[in-house]
Amino acid sequence: MTGADRVLESSSEDVAVAVDAAVSASSAWAATSRSARASALRAVADALHASSADLIPVVDSETSLGTVRLTGELARTVHQLRMFADVVEEGAYLEVAIDHANPDSPVPISGDIRRWLIAIGPVAVFSASNFPLAFSVLGGDTASALAAGCTVVVKAHQGHPRTSDMVLGIARNALRACGVAEDVIGLVHGREAGRLLVSHPAIAAAGFTGSVAGGRALADLAHARPHPIPFFGELGSQNTFVVSAGAADARSEAIAEGLANSVLLGNGQFCTKPGLVFLPDSASGQQIVDALSDLIGQRPESPFLTQAVRDGFVVGTERLGDASGVTQLSPARTATAPSLWECDPGKLGSAVLEECFGPTAVVVRYRDQDELSGLLDRVDPALTATFHTEPNEKDFTTWLLGTLSSKAGRIVANQYPTGVAVTASMHHGGPSPSTTNSQHTSVGATAIRRFLRPIAYQNVAQELLPAELQDGAGAGVIRRIDGSLFF
């Protein structure tokens, strides 16, 4: 298909065909050895890396994110695929546990029990507008689902359909070349196709990155099915950023600069953007406000990812302009220019407490810990919460750490929340409303757990089970045997 004759809305028949293909490929992919699955993920990563020169201009033409950012995002996407290959190869994610029969124990075990995690089944992946590579066709959700042994049907984001088709082709060619059925990954386009996908009886789980409204609507569909499925939605997030009196005194200029960069990175189109900034009501707090206002107010406009994102930003900043107790600190410019606002601490309302996706942030000044405590009580949970404090403010920092920990999935100290490292220790998630499932992550190695379910085999002959579950070396996987962990 070329851009000209593309069908942007997959029909219900297209969706059915895509899911049927994913179902057909499902058993073989789930049964593929870990080493073969790791090889396939690496082959896909290599193919994506090799296609960089052809791919990036297409992505840029659809997203306006620029070559520098997209080159970095492609490297991250390749890294994610390779990281999950390593995860599969290591095998700890299987959570293998074996208890041998022990009829005489206090609670008798009548036959050997051998547990591990298996692929949950075909997964629907909803692409993100703001990560056309890292959270789209071959992004983190797809990589973790494929690693788990699940086949995937991606719902392309309408913001980058050509990118999506191109990446799909890269993936399917690479899979075919290493002897894997290309139907391990499929693609559909359009919102209605997305709804059909999450409602399809053969889809076993879904991963989503996007807006609160869109995510919640799909989560409702997933829950309303005759057989509900897990829906892992990474939704909007109004991320808190707190500066202590001491940090403002010590580092006002650096904090203003770091914060402005974090707010404006990628034109503010990151779910980890610090949108709600609590500053001390002090002279150095004022210095941060002034510097931040200058830095944000002087930043030229940048293009938005999509018309919908642009429109959402305009609506959000209009709501800020109309909200009681909210004033604009940066100079009034066009409706789409980066902006900084201030909210009276007595007037925290929904315009301020809800995320405005794009290059904007709201400052709130607090007099003391008591007032800050009351303000933080009103803030919704989020993906991240950041604080800047000084070493000599240990009591305040300890209190803040405890308070913010109840409200976020990642706590950042004296750094900035944008730029999510893809590692084993990363958690990218948070209590509702920032995600639909606070118990799992969409970034980092443990994201694979979303697409697995446990199964236990009782008294099943070992030779019928995979090596990981047999007595002996267990294919080199760490296991819990009769209660103790063994490498």
Add this chain to the structure above:
Amino acid sequence: MTGADRVLESSSEDVAVAVDAAVSASSAWAATSRSARASALRAVADALHASSADLIPVVDSETSLGTVRLTGELARTVHQLRMFADVVEEGAYLEVAIDHANPDSPVPISGDIRRWLIAIGPVAVFSASNFPLAFSVLGGDTASALAAGCTVVVKAHQGHPRTSDMVLGIARNALRACGVAEDVIGLVHGREAGRLLVSHPAIAAAGFTGSVAGGRALADLAHARPHPIPFFGELGSQNTFVVSAGAADARSEAIAEGLANSVLLGNGQFCTKPGLVFLPDSASGQQIVDALSDLIGQRPESPFLTQAVRDGFVVGTERLGDASGVTQLSPARTATAPSLWECDPGKLGSAVLEECFGPTAVVVRYRDQDELSGLLDRVDPALTATFHTEPNEKDFTTWLLGTLSSKAGRIVANQYPTGVAVTASMHHGGPSPSTTNSQHTSVGATAIRRFLRPIAYQNVAQELLPAELQDGAGAGVIRRIDGSLFF
């Protein structure tokens, strides 16, 4: 309170008071050291064990389960509490991962990231009718939630309110005696109280064992909240039991006896009861049918747990009697007597495919693997699936193992599914409709994962974090550091 003046329906104010108490105790309990939490769990276990002589007659008077069964169930309940104390002490459940700052890695890590799992918050536990000890006030859900560092509000089952109050008293006294706030555990009574509980904004998760209808209604409430919470419902399950031609030839008598015992154990009131039995259409299959029919048909009536369970059983067996293609194999007796039925393989309908909780099972005969395959396609997923085959039927067994694995959480070979071992390797769960969340278990050590959520600390000073997350020995917990596992 005595039985005479008891309020069986907690008011909305009672519920609010109970949740407020759980919230008040929450931070301190979550912050309690692992060793202190393990000690408290053991103290509660010891107190429960010590109360056996006083407690069991009360439980028996409310449930008619008999002293032998209840003595065993109490031992299991004590064991569960002690097992979770061991889990907490070991600390592997924390899933600690640390990645040190590495700005030069392919995907830069700008500050140390330290991840672990923390208590999700106050948990609502819904007691089961059929486990007045092991899945009620101090049962597996409560034990795993307390172990996770969550406070608990239990909704008592209406079938054993005095037992519930008595066990609550035992728990609160034991906690107080070891210096823990007794409000770590609370109790409410009545269905409306249960609904209020799962809708209460301060409740962060719920564990439930009970019927499909009741569980689904509560799961809907949990999902419909402004901020949805995870709901772990272990619902009804029509468990499949398959006998091969070879196994029937070799062991018809033993299989009939084992199966009858499994169907009738606890008067059939187990969620793992084998309710749907596929037998070969052969002479030895007929022998199993005859023996099973005799064993079940001769078994005297036993009391049911509650009037509601009794009524449900009568309705279920009436549905079987009215269903087209279904005939009663055991002699016609009273509506509450144990019974065996047969369904024509061409007539599998909802009366047969849905669980009938109580002492009854349905036999279906199959001619060959093809017919069995078509029949198993129509069966809903369940908690367990059991097969009996012979070593010389390897191809058939391999096929069966694969087929049943897609339909159940625990696969049992040549044994019987009732009697769930409480171990690290146990999985008690299954795809919908048998649970509301197939990715977690309600029995076994990993049940603790239901009540935890990940959090990552980026660049936070080590001395502000617990020992488990600091460099050094990490409080003896297994951890993933810079990608590799270390004890």
